[in-house]
Amino acid sequence: MNYSQMDPAEVRRLIREGEITGPTSGMCAGYAQANLVILPKDLAYDFLLFTQRNQKSCPILEVSDMGSRSLKYIANNVDIAKDIPKYRVYEDGILTGEYTSVEHLWRDNFVSFLIGCSFSFESELLEAGISIRHIEENCNVPMFKTNIECEPAGIFNGKMVVSMRPIPYDQIVKSVMVTGTMPKVHGAPIHIGDPSVIGISDVTKPDFGDSVQIKEGEVPVFWPCGVTPQSVVMNVKPKIVITHSPGHMLITDVKNVDLKY
Numbered sequence: 580m581n582y583s584q585m586d587p588a589e590v591r592r593l594i595r596e597g598e599i600t601g602p603t604s605g606m607c608a609g610y611a612q613a614n615l616v617i618l619p620k621d622l623a624y625d626f627l628l629f630t631q632r633n634q635k636s637c638p639i640l641e642v643s644d645m646g647s648r649s650l651k652y653i654a655n656n657v658d659i660a661k662d663i664p665k666y667r668v669y670e671d672g673i674l675t676g677e678y679t680s681v682e683h684l685w686r687d688n689f690v691s692f693l694i695g696c697s698f699s700f701e702s703e704l705l706e707a708g709i710s711i712r713h714i715e716e717n718c719n720v721p722m723f724k725t726n727i728e729c730e731p732a733g734i735f736n737g738k739m740v741v742s743m744r745p746i747p748y749d750q751i752v753k754s755v756m757v758t759g760t761m762p763k764v765h766g767a768p769i770h771i772g773d774p775s776v777i778g779i780s781d782v783t784k785p786d787f788g789d790s791v792q793i794k795e796g797e798v799p800v801f802w803p804c805g806v807t808p809q810s811v812v813m814n815v816k817p818k819i820v821i822t823h824s825p826g827h828m829l830i831t832d833v834k835n836v837d838l839k840y
Contacts, residue, residue, distance in 0.1 A: 582599070582605070582606040582607065583605050583606060583607070583608045584608060585606070585607055586607070587607045587610050587654065587830045587831060587832050588655070588656060588832070590603075590606055590607055590830050591654070591656075591657065591662045591829075591830060594661075594662055594663065594664050594830075595658060595661045595662050597679055599664050600664045600665060600679055600827075601664060601665075601827070602664070602718075602719045602720075602826035602827055603664060603698065603826070603827060603828045603830060604698050604701065604711075604713060604714055604719070604720060604826065605698075605701070605711075605714045606830060607830050608702045608705075609702055609834055609835055609836070610699075610830060610831060610832065610833065610834060610835065611640070611653070611695070611696070611699040611764060611831045611833040611834070611835050611837075611838055612696040612698040612699050612828035612829065612830050612831065613640050613641075613653065613693040613694060613695065613696055613805075613828055613829045613831055614693070614694040614695070614696050614805030614806070614808070614822070614823055614828060614829075615659070615663060615666075615691065615692070615693060615694070615821075615822055615823040615828075615829055616691070616692040616694065616808045616812075616820065616821075616822050617659070617681075617689050617690070617691045617692075617820065617821040617822070618689070618690060618692075618817065618819070618820045618821075619686065619688050619689060619690070619817075619818070619819065620645050620688045620689075620690050621688075622733075622734070622817055622820075623642075623645075623690040624733070625732055625733025625734050625735055626692065626732075626733075626735060626808075627639075627642065627692075628732035628733060628735075629729070629730075629731075629732035629733065629735040629808075629811070630692065630694070631732075632729075632730035632731075632732050633729045633730055633739075633807070634762070635739075635762075635765060635766060635769065635803040636729065636739050636740070636765070636803040636804060636805065636807040637694050637805065637807060637808060638694060638695035638762060638763045638764065638765065638766075639692060639693070639694060639695075640652075640653050640693045640694065640695055640763065640831070640833070641653045641692075641693045642690065642691070642692055642693070643659065643690060643691035643692075643693075644690075645687075645688060645689070645690050646686075646687040646688065646689060647659075647691075648660050648685065648691075650691075650693070653693060653831040653832065653833050654829070654830075654831045654832045654833075655832060657829070658682075659691050659829075660680060660681045660682040660684075660685050661680045661682060662829060663823050663824075663827055663828065663829050664679065664824075664827040665677055665678070665679060665823070665824035665827040666678050666679070666680075666681045666821055666822065666823060666824060666827075667809070667821070667822050667823070667824050668681065668684065668819070668820075668821050669809070669812050669813065669817075669819070669820045669821075669822070670818065670819050671816050671817075671818060672812060672813045672814070672815070672816030672817070673813075673816075674813075677824055681821050684819075684821065689821075692808075693829060693831075694805040694808070695763045695764035695765060695805065695838070696764055696765075696805050696828050697720070697742050697758075697764060697765050697802050697803075697804065697805070698720075698828060699761065699764035699835050699838065700757065700758045700761045700764050700765070700835070701714070702835060703757050703758070703760075703761065703835060704744075704754060704757055704758070707753055707754075707757050708750075708753075709746065709750050709753065709754055709757070711744060712744060712745050712791040712792065712793075713744070713788070713789065713791050716789075716791055716792070718788075718789035718791065719787075719788035719789045719825065719826035720742045720743070720744070720788050720789075720791075720826060721742065721743045721782075721785035721787075721788045721789060721790055721791055722740055722741065722742050722743070722785055722786060722787035722788045722804050722806050722825055723740065723741055723743060723774070723779045723782075723785055723786050723787075723801070724738055724740055724778070724779075724786045724810055725738055725739050725740065725741055725777040725778045725779060725801075726738065726777055726778030727739040727741075727769070727777055727778070729807065729811065734815050734817070735811050735815055736811065736814065736815065737807075737810050737811035737813075737814035737815065738778075738807075738810055738814075739769070739803060739804075739807050739810075740786070740787070740803075740804040740806040740807045740809070740810050741769060741770070741777070741801040741802060741803060741804050742788075742801070742802050742804040742806075743774075743782065743785070743791075743799050743800065743801050743802075744799075744800055744802075745791065745792070745793040745794065745797040745798070745799055745800070746797060746798055746800045747796055747797050747798075748796055748797070748798060751771060751798060751800065754768070754800060755767050755768060755771075758802065760839045761835070761838055761839055763838040764835075764838055765802050765803045765804070765805070766802075766803075767802075768800050768801055768802050769801055769802060769803050770800075770801040771798060771799075771800050771801070772798055772799070774799055774801075777801065782799050787806055787809075787825040787826075788825055788826055806825050808820075808822065809822050809825070
C-alpha cells in the first residue's frame with residue numbers, strides 16, 4: 580500500500596490498529612514526523628533543559644501535560660501510548676522490550692516530549708531532486724553514535740547520534756541549503772565526509788537502523804538525530820524511559836512547510 584499520499588490521521592489509525600508496524604519514512608508526504616521520549620515528571624525538568632541546550636539534536640515540537648496521552652498542538656486525536664508503530668522501553672539504561680503499544684506501562688506521572696525528526700525534511704529533499712537512499716531501498720535510515728559531546732543538563736549527558744544519507748557531490752550544497760531552512764527538524768548537516776572525524780569507524784555498520792549503499796561519486800552526509808536521547812538514556816540509566824523505536828515515528832498534522840524559517 581502507498582502510504583506516502585495518505586492523511587496523517589488515517590495512518591495513525593492504521594498504526595493504532597496494528598496494521599502498520601514498520602518504519603515511517605516516506606509516509607504522509609509533506610507532514611512532519613516526531614521522535615518520542617516519555618519519562619517520569621521528576622526527570623522532566625532536567626530533560627527539558629537538556630533539549631534546550633542541544634536544540635540541533637533535540638528540537639522540541641511539543642511537551643504533553645503530565646499523565647496525558649493526548650497532545651494540544653501538533654496532532655489531534657492522538658494516543659501517545661498507541662500511535663507509534665514500535666516503542667522501546669529502557670529500565671536502568673537497559674533496553675527491556677519493544678512494543679507496538681505501551682498502554683500497559685502507562686503511569687499518571689509520565690510526561691511526553693515530541694522531538695523534530697529528519698524524516699520531515701526528506702520530502703523537501705525529494706522535491707529538490709535529491710534521492711533518499713533508504714527510501715529507495717525500502718529500509719530504515721542508518722544512524723550512528725558519534726564522539727560529539729552533548730551539552731549536559733542535570734542528570735542528562737552523553738554523545739550525539741546522527742543519521743546518514745549518501746548525497747552526490749554535486750548536490751551537497753543544495754542538500755545543506757534545503758535542510759538548513761528547517762531547524763525544528765534538525766536543520767543543516769553536522770558533518771560531511773570522512774566518518775572517522777566524528778568517531779564512526781565503519782559507515783556500513785550503523786548503531787541503529789539499516790546499512791545503505793554508498794555509490795561512486797557520493798559522500799556520506801550526517802545530520803543530528805532525535806535518537807540522541809536514547810543514547811543519553813543508556814548512558815545515565817534512569818529507572819524508566821519510553822521512546823520510539825528508531826525510525827518508527829509519530830506522524831503529526833503539522834505541514835513541513837510550517838516548520839521552515
